[in-house]
Amino acid sequence: MAEVIAQEKQGGSRQRKKLVKIDMTPMVDLGFLLITFFMFTTNFTKPNVMDLGLPAKSPTPPKNVVDVRNQVTFILGKDNRVFYHQSSKEDLNSKNLKETNFSGINISKIISEAYNNAPVKENFTIIIEPTDEANYKNFVDVLDNIAISNKERYGITDIKPWEKKVYEELIQ
Known part of the structure; x- marks a missing residue:
């Protein structure tokens, strides 16, 4: 996952400089897993529906039902x-x-x-x-x-x- 590479500095100095290299591949996988988890577990907005109670069509239309x-x-x-x-x-x-x-x-x-x-x-x-x-x-x-x-x-x-x-x- 992470490597530490020791390199000697050229020149007269005896100090060693340590370079750190981090492999981000597992973090990308983890990110996609979290996104997928939250997409499947969240509640999406439910549509607002108005209930219309419509009667069935009759073969003969009624006459003057309502004054x-x-x-x-x-x-x-x-x-x-x-x-x-x-x-x-x-x-x-x-x-x-x-x-x-x-x-x-x-x-x-x-x-x-x-x-x-x-x-x-x-x-x-x-x-x-x-x-x-x-x-x-x-x-x-x-x-x-x-x-x-x-x-x-x-x-x-x-x-x-x-x-x-x-x-x-x-x-x-």
Whole structure:
């Protein structure tokens, strides 16, 4: 591992100078063993997963399961825009499709107001409809606000054609 080599100094001096040579090969092996040991024994970061309880698809879609007064619908649009409404197909227009932002205070306030105005509170449902232009972060932000609001009934669906028509009128 280590060698001591004695050499005589040339010249008139009688002193011997000792040179030390250290072989570092075992230290390199030890370093790799330690790195391997710590890689296998450490806990890597576990991914944060949000549990989505999605129902199975039924062969026939249900009709008018949720009354419009017992729901609030969020439409996630492009450029970080979010719209919401509590209207039926016949009543929805550009005046009652309202826009808000992704601030937690605003979305939570909208959810709590809709819940307080719902005639049957145990049937209150939040519907999330992301458009093709929406991004994933906005979707997660809405899900986080639903979790903060302690509302357990929510659904995720595609935007309806009649909602998309009104939505496109507003974004232009």
